[in-house]
Amino acid sequence: MIFRKILVNSAEAIVENKLRSALTMLGMIIGVMAVILLVSVGTGAKRYITSEFESLGTNVILIQPGKTDKKNSMGPPVASSKGKLTMADVEALQKNSQSLSAVSGVMFGAGVVKNESSTNNLNILGANDQFNRIFNMTIIEGNFFSREDEEAGRRVAVLGYTIKENLFGSGNALGKLVKVNESEHRVIGVIKPTGDKLGFNIDDMVFIPTKSSLRLFNTDRLFGIRATAKSRSGLDDAVKELTEVLKERHNGEEDFTIVTQVTMMESMNTILNMLTYALGAIAFISMLVGGIGIMNIMLVSVTERTREIGIRRAVGARRSDILKQFMIEAVVISVSGGLLGIFISLLITYTLYFFIPGFDMRPPFWIIPPSFFLSFFTGVIFGVWPARKAAHIQTIDALRYE
């Protein structure tokens, strides 16, 4: 009964000082918005990177020559002094492995591709007829390599979209000849443009069969092997099987490194979670500032209302009644600020998402209860001291206070 009446008193005091209450609330609104928006940026970035990652191809396994013991390293080593992967390893995997749906040796190096109208310095990628299945590549003109192209080491090329435009403009490229490092190749396909994916852009590459690329770079040592497991759940089994097959061929020695999309995702997630937490910590500071703002205003308010406190005490308010009144006032201000902050952040992120669907910074639902409770506890923590001060003012001094 009395609690409800004190609550009404507090609410009235807040309404009586509209401007001051609103400005105090603003600190809390900004604090809560900072928490929600920064965490949203963190999780939004994570969502974006994850989806980009998955669009590169699912269940992908990367095998690189050489061994590093480090677990969960971000990417494969790019060159190795020890260990060697060859076309024979690729063939063995294709023949003996049940859990892999596609295997391709890859060769990767800089080169020059030119015709009469254009010269391009770019990356040349040697790959076999299964490579497009591993990385979900779509051919929009012509075809990808056939098995015969690969086995015979034919001088054929599949162009990334940007390269095709550079060399042939909007004209037809199929069947035309291009020079890849002075060696003439016939264009048999063009790949659908994908744009930049985590710094890796297929549009700027030229693909030739692995055998042709080994000849071109004059080596028998593959840059690496790429494979894809038949299913996500079969990924671990595929890695095991693949390791056995390769070890047997390498005299029992594990002189290669296997990285799966899962392990890459894990290390990526670790970084992105750290980013989210760091942003959350920064937001927490603004919460703290908002809390100090509340404490500051409540202290001013206690001083200003010393006489009111004296009057209330004289007519029978207990210390605890005064304490409650000022505590409730601080909590009501901080919680309403918190709720407004939650509302405004949702409004901003959903409006942005509505107009720019690609810019998805909608906050995850789990952040809302903690931000609410954070604003509640900020009010409690920073309201205690001013309220205690109010409760312990001497009544006779307070009544004389001018």
Next chain:
Amino acid sequence: MALIELKNIHKNFIMGEENIHALNAINLTINEGEFTSIVGTSGSGKSTLMNIIGLLDLPSLGTYDLDGINTTSMSDDDLSKYRNQKIGFVFQSFNLLPKASALKNVEMPMQYASAYNNKLTDEMIRKMALDTLEKVGLGSRIHHLPNELSGGQRQRVAIARALVNNPKILLADEPTGALDSKTSEEILQLFHDLNSQGVTVIIVTHDNNIAKRCRRILRMNDGVIKDEDNSGATR
């Protein structure tokens, strides 16, 4: 029956390095239904005495029985309860809440009274406040803020606030100090009326003319009661 019984009350303050004896061995009994004034110059100790009688301050030494109960060893919460239930205050500067209407100001003590009486509903509190405002002659100005009222009207609101919880004692500290003589007269008449209805009234003042309106006059000087005069007017 003794409503207020002060025995050997002392009150000392330390101001800087000086020890001030504001009250010195006060013995005083006030019975229910009396109309008393405490007169003295500033510094005579009359306000300190009023604060102690009103349970706003505690004596340094001595005992104070209010309505038969010793108050000197009471907890702060009990003192609040006694102020709420037994005593009504009227101040020189009215001490109304400036942002609350007359009605809200009068309802305020009842909010705290509801801590001791669960049966008090909002409607009952409102009715008590309205009745009390009617009693002091302010039934028509209940929704006005203090600064929309005249001095006399403000003091009437303050008196209504003091009376709303049916206290045994009405303690008034210079109740007419901020009012013109005509309004002062009206307020004093109101005190007389209340006294005739059974409320024990104590007025603290420096003004002999006001004091003379009371039946019993206590003159204070240097922290002691120098003189008692029971020849005051009956109205």
